[in-house]
Amino acid sequence: MTRTDTHPDGSSPTEDEVREALRNVRDPELGADIVELGMVTRIHVDGAEVAVEVALTIAGCPLRAQIQRDVDLHVGALPGVRSVVVTTGVMGPDQKRSVMDRARRIARDDPSATDVPDTARVVAVASGKGGVGKSSVTVNLAVALARRGLTVGVLDADIWGFSVPRLLGMQGDVEARGKKMVPLERHVGDGTLRVLSMGFLADEDQAIMWRGLILNRAVQQFLEDVHWGDLDFLLIDMPPGTGDIQMGLARMMPRTEVLIVTTPPEAAQKVAARTADMARKGYLQVTGVIENMSDFICEHGTSYALFGSGGGDRLAADIGVPLLGRVPLHPSVSAGGDAGAPVALDDDQPLAAEFARIAEALVANPPATGSMEGCSARMLERVEAAVAAGEPV
Ligand SMILES: Nc1ncnc2c1ncn2[C@@H]1O[C@H](COP(=O)(O)OP(=O)(O)O)[C@@H](O)[C@H]1O
Numbered sequence: 001m002t003r004t005d006t007h008p009d010g011s012s013p014t015e016d017e018v019r020e021a022l023r024n025v026r027d028p029e030l031g032a033d034i035v036e037l038g039m040v041t042r043i044h045v046d047g048a049e050v051a052v053e054v055a056l057t058i059a060g061c062p063l064r065a066q067i068q069r070d071v072d073l074h075v076g077a078l079p080g081v082r083s084v085v086v087t088t089g090v091m092g093p094d095q096k097r098s099v100m101d102r103a104r105r106i107a108r109d110d111p112s113a114t115d116v117p118d119t120a121r122v123v124a125v126a127s128g129k130g131g132v133g134k135s136s137v138t139v140n141l142a143v144a145l146a147r148r149g150l151t152v153g154v155l156d157a158d159i160w161g162f163s164v165p166r167l168l169g170m171q172g173d174v175e176a177r178g179k180k181m182v183p184l185e186r187h188v189g190d191g192t193l194r195v196l197s198m199g200f201l202a203d204e205d206q207a208i209m210w211r212g213l214i215l216n217r218a219v220q221q222f223l224e225d226v227h228w229g230d231l232d233f234l235l236i237d238m239p240p241g242t243g244d245i246q247m248g249l250a251r252m253m254p255r256t257e258v259l260i261v262t263t264p265p266e267a268a269q270k271v272a273a274r275t276a277d278m279a280r281k282g283y284l285q286v287t288g289v290i291e292n293m294s295d296f297i298c299e300h301g302t303s304y305a306l307f308g309s310g311g312g313d314r315l316a317a318d319i320g321v322p323l324l325g326r327v328p329l330h331p332s333v334s335a336g337g338d339a340g341a342p343v344a345l346d347d348d349q350p351l352a353a354e355f356a357r358i359a360e361a362l363v364a365n366p367p368a369t370g371s372m373e374g375c376s377a378r379m380l381e382r383v384e385a386a387v388a389a390g391e392p393v
């Protein structure tokens with residue numbers, strides 16, 4: 001672009017001034033400016049003409065035009081600059097590694113602005129398909145954790161098919177504190193549940209606005225614009241088929257763990273295995289498997305493996321994570337759900353003890369330390385690959 005304005009005293013900018021201007025150009029994928037990332041490989045000032053070379057991580061990067069435009073805009077705005085020539089190159093493997101290292105460091109020092117405390121474990125409860133009991137497991141596990149005296153956030157990320165308010169017998173309108181929504185609270189034993197669901201956004205306009213957001217964006221909003229306060233756990237009841245949400249979570253909160261709910265039938269195993277695979281591709285760690293609707297125990301205490309047995313074991317072994325528990329098929333689960341009184345609250349029901357055991361196993365199985373770094377590293381590579389392949393990220 002050619003400009004006619006000149007520096008008041010006719011002088012040209014220094015290289016440092018150009019570099020400073022380039023700090024306004026961010027690589028939106030890597031989340032930092034191109035100077036900080038070491039992507040600026042050459043600055044040349046010749047009178048009123050400035051040449052800048054930017055090295056991109058991949059050839060044909062769809063962000064190239066945007067980065068070029070931003071460089072032109074910010075450098076061109078410097079007094080005394082008449083023309084800006086922006087060229088792009090592609091990084092060699094070493095340079096790429098060092099840029100990724102830097103991006104990783106920056107991401108670690110400056111995580112995105114969620115209101116979820118760093119100390120809270122974030123657990124996404126996922127399954128390949130609906131109807132396997134994901135929401136039932138989420139609320140009962142949340143209750144069992146709260147009964148241990150913990151503060152547990154429950155995010156109902158099933159925007160279209162939300163069921164958490166009904167299962168917990170909670171209703172009401174979410175209020176705003178400052179600019180943030182305040183989750184609804186329910187005290188359980190010595191602990192507290194803080195719950196957020198589309199079901200609490202009574203305001204029709206608000207609800208329509210939320211439904212208009214793409215799913216991933218809606219979940220991001222739920223994480224960023226909600227006053228979660230101090231939490232020990234945040235359980236996320238994931239909608240089915242959530243590759244993009246998992247990617248979003250990986251980028252926003254790389255420490256998110258995935259808990260896979262499966263049922264014994266082989267078909268469900270395959271879907272659940274695919275979910276695990278998806279979680280891994282999104283670079284979230286899988287913490288464990290819960291087998292739901294396993295044996296049916298009749299009133300005489302005889303157990304029937306209606307859907308076959310060992311499915312959860314097999315899946316857990318296949319993906320190399322612990323089987324955290326097996327929840328039998330029992331009418332108390334659906335009855336508790338219908339009554340808004342999760343079975344995990346009722347010590348007269350044998351399933352309360354099972355959910356207590358699962359909660360204990362979850363607490364006892366924190367994610368492996370140090371794996372977070374690996375996660376975000378692979379995550380960035382995945383983002384990069386997706387961008388290269390022209391997929392939406
Ligand atoms: N262990 C169980 N025993 C009996 N019924 C169950 C059990 N788990 C879930 N259900 C019932 O199965 C149905 C689907 O469960 P839900 O938690 O809504 O699944 P998802 O969230 O995966 O779609 C509900 O009617 C629920 O009450």
Ligand SMILES: [Mg+2]
Binds near residue numbers: 136158161163
């Ligand atoms: Mg559900």
